[in-house]
Amino acid sequence: MSCCRALGLTVTLCLLTNVASAAQTPVVIARAPAASLPSADGTGLCIATKKWTGGVNSVPQTADSFASGMNAFFEASPQPQKTSVHRGLLDLSNALNDGRVLSYGDFIGAACSQSSQAGCPFVFGDSTTTFGARLRGFMRVGQSSVGHPIHFGVYADDAMSLTIFDGAGQTYAALMRPPQLGAPTWRITNAVTFPSPGLYPIEILYAQITEHAALEISTYDDTFTDFERGAGQAPVVNLQSLGFGLLDPKDLHQSEEGGPSLPDLDSCQQCAREFAGQPGTSGCSAGYHCNAAALCSACVSGVVPMPPSPTRAPSTLHPPRPPRRKRTTEVAVVGRRGERRLRGPGSPLS
Ligand SMILES: [Ca+2]
Ligand SMILES: [Ca+2]
Numbered sequence: 142m143s144c145c146r147a148l149g150l151t152v153t154l155c156l157l158t159n160v161a162s163a164a165q166t167p168v169v170i171a172r173a174p175a176a177s178l179p180s181a182d183g184t185g186l187c188i189a190t191k192k193w194t195g196g197v198n199s200v201p202q203t204a205d206s207f208a209s210g211m212n213a214f215f216e217a218s219p220q221p222q223k224t225s226v227h228r229g230l231l232d233l234s235n236a237l238n239d240g241r242v243l244s245y246g247d248f249i250g251a252a253c254s255q256s257s258q259a260g261c262p263f264v265f266g267d268s269t270t271t272f273g274a275r276l277r278g279f280m281r282v283g284q285s286s287v288g289h290p291i292h293f294g295v296y297a298d299d300a301m302s303l304t305i306f307d308g309a310g311q312t313y314a315a316l317m318r319p320p321q322l323g324a325p326t327w328r329i330t331n332a333v334t335f336p337s338p339g340l341y342p343i344e345i346l347y348a349q350i351t352e353h354a355a356l357e358i359s360t361y362d363d364t365f366t367d368f369e370r371g372a373g374q375a376p377v378v379n380l381q382s383l384g385f386g387l388l389d390p391k392d393l394h395q396s397e398e399g400g401p402s403l404p405d406l407d408s409c410q411q412c413a414r415e416f417a418g419q420p421g422t423s424g425c426s427a428g429y430h431c432n433a434a435a436l437c438s439a440c441v442s443g444v445v446p447m448p449p450s451p452t453r454a455p456s457t458l459h460p461p462r463p464p465r466r467k468r469t470t471e472v473a474v475v476g477r478r479g480e481r482r483l484r485g486p487g488s489p490l491s
Contacts, residue, residue: 165331165369167290168315172307174339175418175433178281179399184226185390186278186345187402187409187436190264191215191222193271197350200271200300200320207319208302211346215275216413223264226401226409227276229253231388232260233347235354237268243326243372244353246296247380248387263354274347274356277411277434279340279399280305281392285362290332292365294385296357296372298326299350303358305333306342306433310418318369320348326355326372328380330365340394342417342434359385395436402438410437 191214193200201210215222227233230252236259237244245259253261265272282291295301295316303316315333335341347356359380368378395402395409402409412431416423423430425437432438 165316165329165367166314167332167334167367168305168313169334170305170307170313170336170341172309172311173337174282174335174341175279175306175308176340176397176399178283178338178340179394181399182391183278183281183394183399184401184406185228185395186226186231186276186343186393187224187395187411188227188274188276189215189222189224189411190272190274192265193273193348197271200273200348200350202320202322204317204319207300207317207348208304208314208344208346211273211275211302211348212414214273215411224409224411226395226407227261228390228407229261230390231276231356231358231393233263233274233354233356234260235263235266235268235349236260237353239268239352241353243298244355246355246357247328247382247385248296248357248359251381251387260355260357263349265349265354268352268354271350272348274345274349275411276343276345276347277436278343279394279397279434280343280388281394282335282338282341284338287335287337290334290365292330292332292361292363292367292385294328294330294359294361294380294383296326296328296355296380297347298353298355298372300348301356302346304344304346306344308339308433310433320350324371325350326353327369328372328378329369330361330367330380332365332367340397340399344435357387359387361385395434396432396438398438402432402436411435412437 201207232246232248232252234244234246236257250258256262293303293315297318300320301318305313305315316329316331318327318329361384412424412435414435416431417435418433419431425431428440429437430440
């Protein structure tokens with residue numbers, strides 16, 4: 142890594158049921174990943190959370206402005222934000238139950254169930270704080286998941302985006318759901334085709350405005366008809382019932398080498414995107430650089446200890462097929478080459 146040589150030199154929103162469907166644009170990643178597949182498991186994405194103080198009307202509300210606006214919000218004043226590693230399945234919620242349980246999402250009792258059936262807690266657990274969250278890291282894509290569409294499914298309240306980067310730094314808008322007045326809760330799916338196995342940098346941006354807060358991100362590796370609908374718009378589906386599995390921290394890494402970015406597995410630091418992959422410390426501490434996922438990580442492989450988990454056993458790459466679930470929608474799920482292959486909770490993208 143060249144950086145080491147350089148270092149030597151140097152609004153209340155109510156759910157409506159009549160929300161128009163929209164479609165995301167399928168994504169085909171053009172170039173190779175940022176790094177090859179590591180042997181060790183990942184430890185989860187680095188999540189920064191920050192209170193929005195500018196008034197709800199200033200939250201970026203269009204597809205063209207949401208990602209750039211949320212990133213500008215995080216870069217404008219980085220100190221007040223709280224940053225940590227999300228070690229659980231990617232199911233976040235403020236667990237609001239006001240007679241409705243929109244914050245619970247489609248996955249209930251699946252993640253951080255010791256604290257809530259709704260999912261893992263956001264930093265802000267109340268129902269009135271407007272805030273943003275930014276999750277960064279690398280996603281593991283195994284050999285069996287390349288060359289055909291992988292469907293990403295999201296349940297979100299209020300807004301989110303998922304950006305994937307290839308090894309050349311080109312960005313791909315895999316999912317984009319800006320806030321919409323009157324329609325805070327959404328299910329969105331979209332297809333992403335990866336060209337080769339490895340670690341791809343990803344960035345998830347999220348915005349909560351008020352009341353229910355939820356962010357669930359899952360994947361499904363099989364034929365699927367993508368959709369985007371308000372959560373109450375017919376046909377109402379449940380992504381877990383359809384076979385989607387939540388992103389697992391074992392498949393989410395923080396460095397090109399596959400290990401955590403800082404020695405403390407619960408700590409991490411995000412750096413400016415413009416410095417991603419550049420030589421030098423780029424705002425990180427001495428001995429660290431801003432890696433391809435825009436996280437500060439050690440320049441020298443081996444400085445940061447790998448997590449204690451053993452090398453992935455082959456059996457975890459191809460989990461047993463879960464029982465076939467009854468279809469409740471018009472969505473056709475037909476196995477590739479006649480085989481039905483589901484991603485159950487906890488199974489890797491492999
Ligand atoms: Ca949930
Ligand atoms: Ca909300």
